[in-house]
Amino acid sequence: MLKDLFKKQRKYATITMPSEQAKREIPEGIMQKCPKCGTIMYAKELEKNLKVCKACGYHFSMSAPERICATVDEGRFFEYDVDMLSEDPLGFPDYRKKLKSDMEKTNLNEAVVTGEGTIGGYPAVIGVMDSRFRMGSMGSVVGEKIARAAERAVTKRYPFILFSASGGARMQEGVLSLMQMAKTSAALERMHREKVLFISVLTNPTTGGVSASFASLGDINIAEPGALIGFAGRRVIEQTVRQKLPEDFQTAEFLLKHGQLDMVVPRTELREMLIRLLDLHSYGREHE
Structure with missing residues (x-):
């Protein structure tokens, strides 16, 4: 009886592993x-x-449709340049096959979706890159769609909000993809001259030629927490400068600390921040 009173209790609960049939049913x-x-x-x-x-x-990571749904007012998005498709100017091996595969996988025609919609009731031109499509790489169509979106923003006098997520310029299009850096930068310069607001939102990852061009040219540059942002990779830079880089190098927080970003905003607060910025911009336009 005394032995039962002082019976040792098990420290750990018994764990029952699901059967193979149960696993298949999940x-x-x-x-x-x-x-x-x-x-x-x-x-x-x-x-x-x-x-x-x-x-x-x-x-x-968020897909372009998910990002648009989380950002714009419900039912207030109208897509631009839906039918623009990439060509294979260099005859790069298997490029057409890979493009077709990504189209089927993502249900998108390219690595960026552009259009116009409202955010908190404020109209804006919006661009969203999708890293599922060729790692969000910038080819001729991506550059053209972004440049056209910037031109429409100038014409309509709407702010332009662009969400970047990219591995850089698209190698399968060679120098033509690099030319998109100049094209998009020129379109944004026109926006600057016309005093049309450009908000750049950098997400994980934003690298290569995208980070070196339009993604870093916002009137306001915002990033999501922990986003990888940079041009060359860590290993390449360390081998070049022959120094060990900080652990947080090329993160959104590191860039904010060193003045390359204006703010780092959690995704759950991003829409409200954009509404506040659009509201401030709208007030400023009314009092010019």
């Missing part, structure tokens, strides 16, 4: 694991929180 993609903190969460809950981990604040 729909694929119902759970997602945070790559930063390892927290496992329901995919639907993650989507409700705009794909931001509630445990550590890690920002998962």
Whole structure:
């Protein structure tokens, strides 16, 4: 009897592993694991929180349709240049095949979606890059769509908000992709001369020729927390300067600290921040 009174309690609960049949019955993609903190969460809950981990604040990638849905007022987006498609000017091996594969996978025609919509009731021209399509690389069509969006912003006197997510210039188009840096920069310079607001939002990742051109030319430059932003990769830079770089090098926080960004805004607060900026801009336009 006394032995039963002082019976040792188990420190750990018994864990029952699901059977193979149970595993098969769980729909694929119902759970997602945070790559930063390892927290496992329901995919639907993650989507409700705009794909931001509630445990550590890690920002998962968003597709262009998801970003547009999270940013613009419901039903207030009208897409530009839907039918523009990339060609294969250099006859690069398998380029056409890869473009077709990305079109089927993403249901997009290119790595950027441009159009106009309202945010908090304020009209704006909006561009969103999608890293699922050729890693968001900038080819001739991407550059042309962004330049045309900037021109429409000038014509309509609407602010231009561009979300960048890119691995840089598209190697399959060679020098033609590099020319897009000059084209987009020239279009944004016209916006500057015409005093039309350009807000650049840099997301993870924004690198290469995109970071070296239009992504860094905003009147206001905003980034999401933890976003990788830079031109060349860490290893290349370390080999060139022969120095060990800081751990947070090329992060949004590092760039903010060194004056390359105006603010770092969590995704869950970004729409409200954009509305505030558009409101301030609208007030300023009324009193010019």
